[in-house]
Amino acid sequence: xxxxLAGRALVPVGIAVTGFVVVCFLLxxxxxKTIVDRDSAVNATNLxxxxxxxxxxxxxxxxxxxxxTIIHNIGQQKGVEHIxxxxxxxxxxxxxxxxxxxxxxDKTADGCIICHAGQVPMTTLGKMEQVRIFKNGQGxxxxxxxxxxxxxxxxxxxxxxxxxxxxxVLGTLDIGLSREALLHSLASIRIQMITFTLMxxxxxxxxxxxxxxxxxxxxLQKLSKLALQAENSELPATPPAHFPRELDRIAQSLxxxxxxxxxxxxxxKTPGRDVDLPK
Numbered sequence: 001x002x003x004x005l006a007g008r009a010l011v012p013v014g015i016a017v018t019g020f021v022v023v024c025f026l027l028x029x030x031x032x033k034t035i036v037d038r039d040s041a042v043n044a045t046n047l048x049x050x051x052x053x054x055x056x057x058x059x060x061x062x063x064x065x066x067x068x069t070i071i072h073n074i075g076q077q078k079g080v081e082h083i084x085x086x087x088x089x090x091x092x093x094x095x096x097x098x099x100x101x102x103x104x105x106d107k108t109a110d111g112c113i114i115c116h117a118g119q120v121p122m123t124t125l126g127k128m129e130q131v132r133i134f135k136n137g138q139g140x141x142x143x144x145x146x147x148x149x150x151x152x153x154x155x156x157x158x159x160x161x162x163x164x165x166x167x168x169v170l171g172t173l174d175i176g177l178s179r180e181a182l183l184h185s186l187a188s189i190r191i192q193m194i195t196f197t198l199m200x201x202x203x204x205x206x207x208x209x210x211x212x213x214x215x216x217x218x219x220l221q222k223l224s225k226l227a228l229q230a231e232n233s234e235l236p237a238t239p240p241a242h243f244p245r246e247l248d249r250i251a252q253s254l255x256x257x258x259x260x261x262x263x264x265x266x267x268x269k270t271p272g273r274d275v276d277l278p279k
Contacts (some may be wrong), residue, residue: 008214014205021204025197040182041131042144048130048147048175052081059149068094078095080144081176085149088171140181149170223251250257 051074058067067085075083075096084095090105134143149171 009217013208013212017204017208017243018201020198021201025193029193032189036182036186042181044143044145044175044177045130045147047177048145048173049173052147052149052173064094072096073162077177079181081136081140081178082174083176084174086172086174088169095169114192136176141183142168142176143179145175146172146174226251226276 030202043224051071054074057069058064071083071085071094074080082096082100084092084100086092086105092100092103092105095101129148130145131143132146133141133143148169151168151170193214246263
């Protein structure tokens with residue numbers, strides 16, 4: 001294939017187009033995945049804010065039964081892996097999993113080490129710093145949000161359970177959401193993009209190949225055949241036609257030169273008259 005002009009021209013073109021399309025596919029999929037992950041993290045943090053606002057009244061009244069009911073009702077929603085609230089000491093007070101109640105949270109875990117990396121725990125986290133992604137015990141991907149429960153003036157002034165105004169953080173809300181639906185959507189997008197990429201490759205490489213074959217290589221084959229006929233003095237009776245503009249000029253010139261060469265050859269072969277030389 002590489003010995004022919006068509007192979008030397010088409011193979012690099014096919015490789016270049018394939019590489020360009022594959023790189024574009026990878027960049028586009030990476031951008032889509034980044035956007036989807038970012039949006040899922042934003043939605044998760046918004047859910048954490050909603051849970052805190054929904055449970056705010058129950059926490060102000062120190063009504064653990066209502067707070068537990070709210071947490072369990074939200075935890076029954078599809079895609080919610082867990083919801084837990086633990087105090088400033090890291091003891092789980094409320095959880096959708098009963099076996100976790102009154103357990104001490106491991107401060108070196110993924111979600112805790114962010115705040116407890118230093119000797120003094122951090123009391124303020126940005127929205128994206130609250131997000132972490134990990135695999136649970138079943139091997140499923142989970143996106144978890146750890147949102148601090150801050151001590152507001154209503155909390156420190158409450159008559160039922162007064163917290164000192166200097167205490168900035170009362171506890172932490174931890175929500176885990178399954179990423180199964182998100183990963184399924186990304187897999188669907190990936191399959192569709194691969195299919196679309198293959199279609200682009202077939203159409204682009206096939207179109208370029210067909211165009212080059214019709215406009216360049218087939219005329220070159222005809223021109224090569226014409227040159228071989230001229231070499232063997234087997235030129236067609238009529239001038240060559242149906243060549244592209246540049247190749248047509250070459251074909252016409254080759255035809256005319258071959259005609260002149262053929263005429264000269266014919267004259268050289270014609271027998272001449274004998275001439276008597278003087279003695």
